[in-house]
Amino acid sequence: MSELSQQELDQLSINTLRLLAVDQVEKANSGHPGAPLGCAPITYTLFHKFMKYSPTNSLWSDRDRFVLSNGHASALLYGTLHLAGFNLPLEELKQFRQWGSITPGHPESHETDGVEVTTGPLGQGFAEAVGLAIAEKHLGAQFNNDKFKIVDHYTYVLCGDGCLMEGISHEAASLAGTLQLGKLIVLYDDNLISLDGPTDLSYTEDVTKRFEAYDWQVQYVGDGNDLTELTKAIEAAKAEHTKPSLIRVRTVIGYGAPKAGTKSVHGEPLGKDGTKAAKEFFGFDPEKSFEIPEPALKNWREAVTKGEKAIADWHERFDAYKKEFPELAAQYERVSSEKLPEGWEKALPTFPVEKAVATRNAGQIVLNKLGEVLPELAGGAADLTSSTKTIFKDSGNFHLDAKGRNIFFGVREFGMMAAVNGMSAHGGVIPFGSTFFTFSDYCRSALRMGALQHSRSLYIFTHDSVGLGEDGPTHQPVEHLSSLRVIPELTDFRPADANETSAAWGAAIERGGPAWMALSRQDLPTLDLNKYKVFEGVKKGAYILDEYGKDVVLVSTGSELQLVMKAGEELKAAGINATVVSMPSFKIFEEQSPEYKESIFPKGVPVVSIEAAATMSWYKYVGRDGIAIGIDRFGASAPGPLVLEKLGITVANVVESAKKVVKK
């Protein structure tokens, strides 16, 4: 091969990437070749010309981030990462979508080097990217100064029509505009084709105007294969420091394949003939698979040396910073490596037995105490700050000064929680979002995605039962406890009082994984720390409070714990000796040893549970012979205590049920 011009080298590099994606899909006989063929010039331009990153140090904290929001184009991302020199061997590309590979159907950040966030469910990558950009801006404001820029990078996104049709893109984009995330740059694969056919079947909005309405900079590149135009647009986007940028790139889905420009090329392998035709179109040998011409590889791999240079520059800068600002530098190193400061848990407050406290109010106290020792805590609510009580009293507001740890997310639950996941993925912050428990339904998929990617996200929910009262069934959670407890790898907390709330916050921070918390609107009696080992207990998920005997186990969580405690006393007076158990976290309990679990729910001892919620999650412990008292219907609009009573959430009901099961 004679010496290639730069233009020829660019094309060869792009076409190599294209066909690497085609071959992955073809070999797997599963996947999406359309977007990779159309968008390869975009990721090439980003990863080759613009992005600051080091493939051999992929976790460098000041790298630019790239998010593939249209996660079905995973073969494009894997191809890009392999070519750029990340720790993703070609062998793994050949195992695309196979058992045990690190190249799953959609990108998963905990599986694959260089994948920043888990994406696939449309629109969520976009919102996660908003979180990445929030974290960058927040950390920059905390750590940079006139002399040193320690945190200074861009967040790039590639998204498709589907992402922008999803409501979450509206929430995230509107929020990004308000928060002036000037270093967020979204490239929109505007290919006019979605799964059902031409986008005008269902999608005729003026996207440019829409994003201008959100106060974004919007540009249009008429030919996605024109690297000069692409480059100009990205340069202009980088130069705009206040507004986030959207670059509409008109591409051809499946470019180079026989069915280019149609929906047929979106989500199915090209097939033998199609693959052959595409390879011929790009001047590749149709007989070869996973072919990477040496000049292309060499060109792509410039990223390695460029990256090592960039990281060396940064370390030099950071060393100087460290000399001048040792405390800030130490803090930066600590938060970036996700280490907690020595003795942080001493900040967890305890509450005296004398005073009843709503767990949402206890939560506020805990959050503020923890905030003093954990500057990396940052977050807010979906326009319910005064109800969910998730505000740092001593900190400012992020939208006014990016140092501020209070983020007003607006009435955007889904966008908020996905952004929280993005903040977590960025590193350097422990993010949280909050809303009413019933609206966990609005953001449920973000909780799932946080669980899947092991986010360090905290999802705080208040008004956790029909006990909220008058707002009525539309606002009263009933099925939410069970329905969130069933999500894998997500830690649940429903603390019973102020002390369990403090312990739950502690456990959530210590575990470092994704967790949600359901807190009460109403005041709850406080557990006596002189009597009960609350902090140790919460760390085991379930623990014995009162042990009168082993006739029956009475178990509960949250606001209903007081009912089983009273029932335990009443039963004792009636000659039935109960074990009273608090079970603030099902997930943590399930992680305990079989012996510990047996000690809480001994074989043969009947169990009565009560919770102001649907009963489903209890039957594993209550079985067919116990009784699960709960609310397997919608709530009702009336004062909270009356609703609870009318729906059978009473001491009397526990006592009666215990007598029944013991009689058996």
Added chain:
Amino acid sequence: MSELSQQELDQLSINTLRLLAVDQVEKANSGHPGAPLGCAPITYTLFHKFMKYSPTNSLWSDRDRFVLSNGHASALLYGTLHLAGFNLPLEELKQFRQWGSITPGHPESHETDGVEVTTGPLGQGFAEAVGLAIAEKHLGAQFNNDKFKIVDHYTYVLCGDGCLMEGISHEAASLAGTLQLGKLIVLYDDNLISLDGPTDLSYTEDVTKRFEAYDWQVQYVGDGNDLTELTKAIEAAKAEHTKPSLIRVRTVIGYGAPKAGTKSVHGEPLGKDGTKAAKEFFGFDPEKSFEIPEPALKNWREAVTKGEKAIADWHERFDAYKKEFPELAAQYERVSSEKLPEGWEKALPTFPVEKAVATRNAGQIVLNKLGEVLPELAGGAADLTSSTKTIFKDSGNFHLDAKGRNIFFGVREFGMMAAVNGMSAHGGVIPFGSTFFTFSDYCRSALRMGALQHSRSLYIFTHDSVGLGEDGPTHQPVEHLSSLRVIPELTDFRPADANETSAAWGAAIERGGPAWMALSRQDLPTLDLNKYKVFEGVKKGAYILDEYGKDVVLVSTGSELQLVMKAGEELKAAGINATVVSMPSFKIFEEQSPEYKESIFPKGVPVVSIEAAATMSWYKYVGRDGIAIGIDRFGASAPGPLVLEKLGITVANVVESAKKVVKK
């Protein structure tokens, strides 16, 4: 009181409504006075000057619809309905938000005369209204002709900032623009205040530009108290027949109260002093509550005679229509009254045992067969028509010709399912939406709202387990079966084969309530109708397929039913006599008699369940002594059969588990 000018009468009528709302909230000591004080001129103008309806015949099919999307302003709606003469006595307003009243915290359509849809969770009313307008347009196209307009009404919406911040408003508005729902008119209470404070805390987008981008007509009324301007804007909106209309109305939240214009007046009673001040501001006696001056009542109640005249006109028109188009008229009468045609269930197809069929493909056949006898069936998918197979092959596309029953909802799951609920609320259609099962998370709250308001909605989900294979954990539902089964008043179906799919569709249509269905991507063996009473069985939720004996019950659903059937055979050969149960609907099973339930799960007989999903929902039947085989983790990206095998969804696992529990 001397004779009032029209202007004075308007003001008195509006202020009466305002204070009626204030008094409801005050008496309940709970609720939201801010929006009613600001928006009373809007509902007055609509209900008094514009809307076509008959308070004494509130279900008249050709009435204009009104949706309070900011449902927390319920006191405004109840006040309006009472004053206009609906069957909502003043006594009920005095019982606002109390146990047993028909004036719950947020409007619930099945509770209160005149409430069209259930609202409260923000943005959903907006999207339901899009569904109302879709139904109107679809029925109009079906039944109207050049000579007769039988279906010809507007859908009005009042919404707030919160509704427009929610992502669902983007989905619904973008869809409404594409579908050219010219008779949808949204009045936006643009009061600059949300719960956390001034809206610019988190919401700075240019709403006018945004809605123009969706191809809406947008107008601005600078003073919500200016009835002339309001009237002009609504007239202009009505005159625009192609584009939906948004009217931004600048109001003052809590107008007339001491804290008007602040967040303090949003969600708390005004208090004694505030109420007194407001009454004085409006010239009412501060000592009186629930005061309705006679001239105001008389003025409001003109709606009754106007409505009776309107309905008489319509009936006259309909009678003439009936003479000329007797078949269409009969069909209109039938679908409007939600009656099914005689013998409709004969259209349900049956499938021969010889051929394995994916239940999504069976669903397509059933849908098309039912479509022939039920012209009221209409719906579509969220850009997944070719995957979920929910298309009428013999019908057109709604967006091209409103007669068409195929609606392309775009990648907008939440907006779609809320619109489906709205279509149901309109009446005259049986609507459905569909997407992948994992994306039920995106639209979960709409399913809940459908359940709460007893919608006639069908939510069709396909790709119902990790069996979908390579797309991986982001797209593989695991916890979704349990998490949807726990929603109250919502019927679940996971049919095991093509025949159960047909039976499930039949049961869903017959029940008429909200139901979801989880269908497989992969082919499943067909149950032999000569051997198994599938259609009767599905109607009972769970039924016995094979009964070898009572050593153990093996139970399953969907794609795993074949495993328990094979395990039953294998166990028999090993001398263990199992009862093999199919359980396509937990909800329907729970409705059966205790005797029937006992016949399926007899006391003392151990139970083994298997499902390629989280196990939570099974423990009620399996108990502490049985074994629930399932997938309590995320899935994995690999070919479906391999994933199922690796995760233990095998005949061998059922056999082994059965042996274990029988040994006990």
